[in-house]
Amino acid sequence: MKLDKKILGNKRKDYLTWDEFFIGIAKLSASRSKDPNTQVGACIVSDSNRILSIGYNGTPNNFNDDDFPWNREGKTENETKYPYVCHAELNAILNFAGTRSELKGSRIYVDLFPCNECAKAIIQSGISEVIYLSDKYNGTPGNEASKLLFDQCGIKYRQLDPNQRILKLSLRPDEPIQFLDK
Ligand SMILES: [Zn+2]
Numbered sequence: 001m002k003l004d005k006k007i008l009g010n011k012r013k014d015y016l017t018w019d020e021f022f023i024g025i026a027k028l029s030a031s032r033s034k035d036p037n038t039q040v041g042a043c044i045v046s047d048s049n050r051i052l053s054i055g056y057n058g059t060p061n062n063f064n065d066d067d068f069p070w071n072r073e074g075k076t077e078n079e080t081k082y083p084y085v086c087h088a089e090l091n092a093i094l095n096f097a098g099t100r101s102e103l104k105g106s107r108i109y110v111d112l113f114p115c116n117e118c119a120k121a122i123i124q125s126g127i128s129e130v131i132y133l134s135d136k137y138n139g140t141p142g143n144e145a146s147k148l149l150f151d152q153c154g155i156k157y158r159q160l161d162p163n164q165r166i167l168k169l170s171l172r173p174d175e176p177i178q179f180l181d182k
Pocket residue numbers: 087088089114115116117118119
């Protein structure tokens with residue numbers, strides 16, 4: 001049986017694209033971060049557009065947020081956040097509760113291009129594509145190492161248009177997301 005075209009309703013036109021939806025989830029995850037300077041979120045997605053895992057930059061399990069050296073500078077490296085903080089991508093990979101084979105061929109959305117440590121974890125986990133918004137460390141040695149790793153290991157990476165639509169998300173009832181002009 002075929003439905004008469006006349007009875008079909010009009011489909012909504014301004015729904016989110018998959019890229020917008022998943023980078024939105026990554027950004028929403030980032031808002032959970034306690035880091036006062038950098039909030040990064042990541043969302044791992046299967047090739048059939050199922051969300052497999054999410055993560056944001058934060059403290060290792062059982063390391064109390066309030067006892068954490070959140071600063072970027074200190075007398076020694078160990079008085080800064082850098083040796084301790086878990087990045088969003090690594091957390092998303094480690095938070096994944098399924099079997100390793102499900103990550104094979106998946107893609108990761110992240111609002112900042114991955115550092116070289118996360119790049120290695122991404123490669124080893126089986127993720128095959130990285131989709132990112134910001135590349136503010138472009139040209140730094142760590143950033144170039146990430147790109148070399150991805151190029152050598154056949155991981156695709158693409159930057160989303162930084163001039164994305166702006167969504168206004170209300171957490172109040174009966175207030176749908178609004179799409180603002182760019
Ligand atoms: Zn990282």
